[in-house]
Amino acid sequence: MKLNQLLERLEYEKIQGSDQTEITTLINDSRQVQQGSVFVCISGAVSDGHRFAREVAEKGASALIVEKEVDVPRHVTVIRMKDTRYGLALMSAAYFGYPAEKLKIIGITGTKGKTTTTYMIKSILEDVGHKVGLIGTIEAVIGEKKIPAANTTPESYTIHKYFAEMVEIGCDSVVMEVSSQGLMLHRTAGIPFEIGIFTNLGHDHIGPNEHKDFEDYKRCKGLLFKQCRLGIANADDPWFEDVFRGAACQVETFGLSQKADLQALDTHLVSRPGYLGVAYHVSGKMDFDVEIDIPGTFSVYNSLTAIAVCGHFGVSQDVIRRALKAAKVKGRIEMVKVSDDFTLMIDYAHNAMSLESLLMTLKEYNPARLVCLFGCGGNRSKDRRYEMGEVSGRLADLSIITSDNPRDEEPQDIIDDIKTGIGRTSGAYVEICDRKEAIKYAIANGQPGDVIVLAGKGHEDYQEIKGKKYPMDERVLIAEVLEELGKK
Ligand SMILES: CC(=O)N[C@H]1[C@@H](OP(=O)(O)OP(=O)(O)OC[C@H]2O[C@@H](n3ccc(=O)[nH]c3=O)[C@H](O)[C@@H]2O)O[C@H](CO)[C@@H](O)[C@@H]1O[C@H](C)C(=O)N[C@@H](C)C(=O)N[C@H](CCC(=O)O)C(=O)O
Numbered sequence: 001m002k003l004n005q006l007l008e009r010l011e012y013e014k015i016q017g018s019d020q021t022e023i024t025t026l027i028n029d030s031r032q033v034q035q036g037s038v039f040v041c042i043s044g045a046v047s048d049g050h051r052f053a054r055e056v057a058e059k060g061a062s063a064l065i066v067e068k069e070v071d072v073p074r075h076v077t078v079i080r081m082k083d084t085r086y087g088l089a090l091m092s093a094a095y096f097g098y099p100a101e102k103l104k105i106i107g108i109t110g111t112k113g114k115t116t117t118t119y120m121i122k123s124i125l126e127d128v129g130h131k132v133g134l135i136g137t138i139e140a141v142i143g144e145k146k147i148p149a150a151n152t153t154p155e156s157y158t159i160h161k162y163f164a165e166m167v168e169i170g171c172d173s174v175v176m177e178v179s180s181q182g183l184m185l186h187r188t189a190g191i192p193f194e195i196g197i198f199t200n201l202g203h204d205h206i207g208p209n210e211h212k213d214f215e216d217y218k219r220c221k222g223l224l225f226k227q228c229r230l231g232i233a234n235a236d237d238p239w240f241e242d243v244f245r246g247a248a249c250q251v252e253t254f255g256l257s258q259k260a261d262l263q264a265l266d267t268h269l270v271s272r273p274g275y276l277g278v279a280y281h282v283s284g285k286m287d288f289d290v291e292i293d294i295p296g297t298f299s300v301y302n303s304l305t306a307i308a309v310c311g312h313f314g315v316s317q318d319v320i321r322r323a324l325k326a327a328k329v330k331g332r333i334e335m336v337k338v339s340d341d342f343t344l345m346i347d348y349a350h351n352a353m354s355l356e357s358l359l360m361t362l363k364e365y366n367p368a369r370l371v372c373l374f375g376c377g378g379n380r381s382k383d384r385r386y387e388m389g390e391v392s393g394r395l396a397d398l399s400i401i402t403s404d405n406p407r408d409e410e411p412q413d414i415i416d417d418i419k420t421g422i423g424r425t426s427g428a429y430v431e432i433c434d435r436k437e438a439i440k441y442a443i444a445n446g447q448p449g450d451v452i453v454l455a456g457k458g459h460e461d462y463q464e465i466k467g468k469k470y471p472m473d474e475r476v477l478i479a480e481v482l483e484e485l486g487k488k
């Protein structure tokens with residue numbers, strides 16, 4: 001492959017060598033450079049790719065893409081452009097043969113609801129025979145293959161590599177989470193999104209390594225709507241109009257308010273022993289009743305989004321209704337049936353903010369008791385332990401304090417910190433260090449009408465202790481506990 005084939009959609013300046021240079025691989029990590037690679041130098045948060053220029057030249061790189069000056073032998077081609085992250089995105093698309101153009105790509109951005117909505121959409125579209133790839137916080141899903149994720153939105157090279165694999169196995173569409181960091185760092189630059197979705201905007205992801213302030217966070221979210229054909233937005237979010245300022249797409253809205261194009265009417269919580277959910281009537285562009293077994297008013301928003309998207313894929317109302325009923329997201333308010341008397345669920349909430357939001361949501365169902373089982377990760381801020389302890393002590397009727405990922409710390413020390421937080425409230429608690437034993441206690445002592453939440457681990461299937469990840473899937477622990485209690 002010739003270098004200029006990768007550069008065809010980019011503006012660039014030739015510093016030395018030739019853009020007709022033959023190249024073997026496209027790489028932005030010096031450690032992976034091979035003979036003939038083109039190395040893209042990225043000025044990162046931790047490292048600067050330009051620092052490795054001489055090293056990669058010695059390893060045999062045939063070309064370098066830079067945004068700063070580098071000093072390498074004359075036989076190495078050097079191409080300069082304004083932004084090499086942007087360059088990497090467009091070069092990656094070309095390198096893999098523009099796979100995005102063979103897929104219908106749905107991108108979801110927003111502070112909350114991305115993961116849940118992504119899986120809902122995948123589930124409905126697959127019900128009518130679409131083959132759907134997925135890229136998100138938990139994993140990338142390519143057919144049967146599941147690749148654990150490091151970032152919500154991976155680096156552009158990885159995205160196009162996944163797209164190419166999806167095309168290869170016959171996917172016709174992809175649903176992906178698009179983080180504001182992903183947009184800001186051009187990980188998604190050049191992707192022709194068929195549909196872009198805006199769920200909501202909250203004060204999050206602002207700090208030294210993320211966005212400098214809320215304005216910047218909001219601006220970055222809006223970038224998605226400059227590169228999609230159709231934008232579907234939550235009309236009830238106070239920032240909706242700001243985010244869509246300057247949008248270049250057609251816009252449709254959903255929400256509870258009358259101004260929304262697709263509206264949820266008569267929303268109500270549904271609760272039966274062992275079951276919590278929401279129900280409502282869809283009005284506007286469609287007209288039918290929906291019930292889903294994921295609790296919380298936000299489930300109305302997430303499912304409405306999925307309905308709006310699937311409407312554009314021509315999915316019938318009956319199919320949408322049936323598929324939504326079956327939609328589950330691993331580790332996101334995931335109900336696990338253990339009893340006809342009480343309800344148990346697994347959720348990823350692992351900081352005070354998400355735990356508070358989860359417990360407040362569940363309290364709306366007026367459970368006999370709200371039981372919260374959780375621990376906190378080791379080698380992380382102690383404040384999180386005090387705060388989670390305080391939130392659970394304040395909102396749950398019983399806290400069961402246990403281990404999460406202790407990492408290099410002693411589990412009991414972490415539990416003691418959580419107890420300091422609970423001590424600021426009058427909340428009742430028990431402490432059972434072993435997570436399986438703690439789950440056993442919760443199930444064995446479940447009372448009619450209780451809602452029990454196992455918080456913190458969510459989709460994770462391991463427990464990290466002193467640098468090693470040991471297999472630990474809460475679904476497996478629950479099954480073992482039921483067996484041991486003779487309830488299976
Ligand atoms: C601040 C930030 O966004 N960092 C991300 C970024 O790292 P970076 O490009 O700055 O990388 P770097 O380590 O400074 O290295 C710079 C360049 O030198 C190269 N290098 C480095 C070392 C070396 O020996 N040789 C070498 O060539 C690197 O390959 C890179 O090209 O690019 C990496 C690859 O894509 C990411 O893994 C990394 O994510 C960090 C770890 C991260 O997690 N960031 C968070 C803030 C994030 O992106 N979060 C969002 C979710 C937010 C939400 O939920 O809305 C996400 O999408 O995950």
Ligand SMILES: Nc1ncnc2c1ncn2[C@@H]1O[C@H](COP(=O)(O)OP(=O)(O)OP(=O)(O)O)[C@@H](O)[C@H]1O
Binds near residue numbers: 114200301348354357
């Ligand atoms: N639409 C929503 N609005 C507000 N909260 C939500 C919404 N959807 C889900 N949540 C809550 O936020 C938690 C995280 O949901 P989800 O993983 O779908 O969001 P996300 O956008 O992927 O966020 P994160 O990046 O934090 O994982 C859920 O467990 C639930 O408690």
